[in-house]
Amino acid sequence: MQLDPKKYSEYWENGWTIVEKVFTTSEVEAIADLATRLCRDDSEIATSSLTADQTEYGAFLPRKLEFPFKRHPDFRVFVLSSQLRALVEQLIGKPALLVTDQVFMKPPRFGSAKPYHQDNAYFLCHPDDEVLTAWIALDDVDEQNGCLRYIDGSHRGPILEHVPVPGEPHNLAPAPEQIDLSRESLACVRKGGVVFHHSKTLHTSHRNESANWRRAYASHWASADVTSEVETIDRAYYNQCPQLDSGVTR
Numbered sequence: 266m267q268l269d270p271k272k273y274s275e276y277w278e279n280g281w282t283i284v285e286k287v288f289t290t291s292e293v294e295a296i297a298d299l300a301t302r303l304c305r306d307d308s309e310i311a312t313s314s315l316t317a318d319q320t321e322y323g324a325f326l327p328r329k330l331e332f333p334f335k336r337h338p339d340f341r342v343f344v345l346s347s348q349l350r351a352l353v354e355q356l357i358g359k360p361a362l363l364v365t366d367q368v369f370m371k372p373p374r375f376g377s378a379k380p381y382h383q384d385n386a387y388f389l390c391h392p393d394d395e396v397l398t399a400w401i402a403l404d405d406v407d408e409q410n411g412c413l414r415y416i417d418g419s420h421r422g423p424i425l426e427h428v429p430v431p432g433e434p435h436n437l438a439p440a441p442e443q444i445d446l447s448r449e450s451l452a453c454v455r456k457g458g459v460v461f462h463h464s465k466t467l468h469t470s471h472r473n474e475s476a477n478w479r480r481a482y483a484s485h486w487a488s489a490d491v492t493s494e495v496e497t498i499d500r501a502y503y504n505q506c507p508q509l510d511s512g513v514t515r
């Protein structure tokens with residue numbers, strides 16, 4: 266799949282861009298159904314203890330399916346699709362390797378907010394220009410159901426200090442005064458579209474206030490030249506199960 270040069274410029278100017286129609290509606294619907302089913306299977310809360318409303322809107326679901334690539338072959342086929350990889354490679358300018366992935370689930374009216382952060386505050390990868398996230402929309406995503414929000418140009422600044430958010434120790438975020446909200450943009454996208462962001466771009470998503478699902482498959486990619494101060498690259502799929510990530514070898 267050929268990347269529109271305008272999208273390439275937008276990515277390097279703002280730190281993110283959207284490419285619509287990378288996947289078909291039926292491809293993303295099958296993946297959304299599979300992720301939802303696996304989350305329900307994983308749920309430790311007995312559904313019998315929930316109210317009808319909670320059950321209907323999936324309040325018992327975990328909010329995140331970790332490592333879908335390892336969970337089911339259909340996820341592997343999906344995330345390693347040639348059209349997605351081609352777009353990633355045009356953005357980073359080198360062959361791309363899949364590092365890790367997650368499916369973020371925001372059930373209707375229950376999906377919680379994710380605070381502003383930079384992915385590379387967690388990954389600590391270098392060079393950071395060769396690391397990106399391809400966030401695949403599994404539902405139509407807008408302001409009401411919790412679209413991604415970006416601080417334009419933040420990928421050109423430093424990695425900010427990230428500290429645990431009060432009451433949410435699993436979430437690390439910079440101090441609010443370090444986020445210039447006057448440069449915030451919303452990334453609304455149709456299901457099957459992909460939002461690409463640089464590893465240093467500040468991004469967040471709000472709670473899902475709508476009656477619709479907001480599910481997204483986030484895939485994290487790097488070139489073979491990328492190293493990490495922590496275990497990100499040692500634990501990358503292409504190092505753990507190279508036979509499955511067949512595109513490029515180190």
Ligand SMILES: O=C(O)CCC(=O)C(=O)O
Pocket residue numbers: 369379384398400468469470481483
């Ligand atoms: O989907 C979300 O709400 C958060 C996604 C995110 O932070 C990421 O993909 O890096």
